[in-house]
Amino acid sequence: MAHTSYSNLAxxxxxxxxxxxxxxxxxxxxxxxxVIKTKPEIVSDHHKITITFNDGYRLYIVFNDDEYVNxxxxxxxxxxxxxxxxxxxxxxxxxxxxxxxEVWGDSDFDMEYFNDSLFVLEEIEQFHxxxxxxx
Numbered sequence: 255m256a257h258t259s260y261s262n263l264a265x266x267x268x269x270x271x272x273x274x275x276x277x278x279x280x281x282x283x284x285x286x287x288x289v290i291k292t293k294p295e296i297v298s299d300h301h302k303i304t305i306t307f308n309d310g311y312r313l314y315i316v317f318n319d320d321e322y323v324n325x326x327x328x329x330x331x332x333x334x335x336x337x338x339x340x341x342x343x344x345x346x347x348x349x350x351x352x353x354x355x356e357v358w359g360d361s362d363f364d365m366e367y368f369n370d371s372l373f374v375l376e377e378i379e380q381f382h383x384x385x386x387x388x389x
Contacts, residue, residue: 259362260313260371262338265327265351267383272355274317278303280377305374311367312360313374319353327351330387338375338386348385355384 266272278298285293294307303315331345355378359371375386 258358260359261389262357262375262386263389264355264357264378264384264386265348266353267347267351270381270383272381272384274298274303277377284373313370314358315374316356318356323354324352334387338388343385347383
């Protein structure tokens with residue numbers, strides 16, 4: 255099994271405005287700022303965003319609305335007391351989630367892309383009614 259870094263699940267409540275296209279647009283706006291000299295390629299299809307940096311490193315964001323997502327949301331509501339950022343969350347709202355973003359990156363032992371992974375999570379967190387867990 256390949257080693258991955260920065261593995262997170264972002265559960266999306268039915269009342270959320272979370273959207274993969276809007277997320278891609280927000281990521282592009284961030285990386286197109288003049289202060290960023292080396293801009294990654296950001297590509298999306300119907301269910302996935304891939305951010306590829308110049309050295310080939312990739313971060314992935316996949317939209318998942320499979321049936322088991324709600325089952326896992328209910329289980330996580332019973333297990334976890336805090337989200338990825340050590341904040342409490344609405345357990346009842348989490349139990350209604352039937353879709354999520356799955357976020358991970360290629361192996362990054364030197365943590366060169368740690369800040370990029372945090373930026374992705376912060377962008378996802380800007381949507382309403384999203385609960386993120388680090389896996």
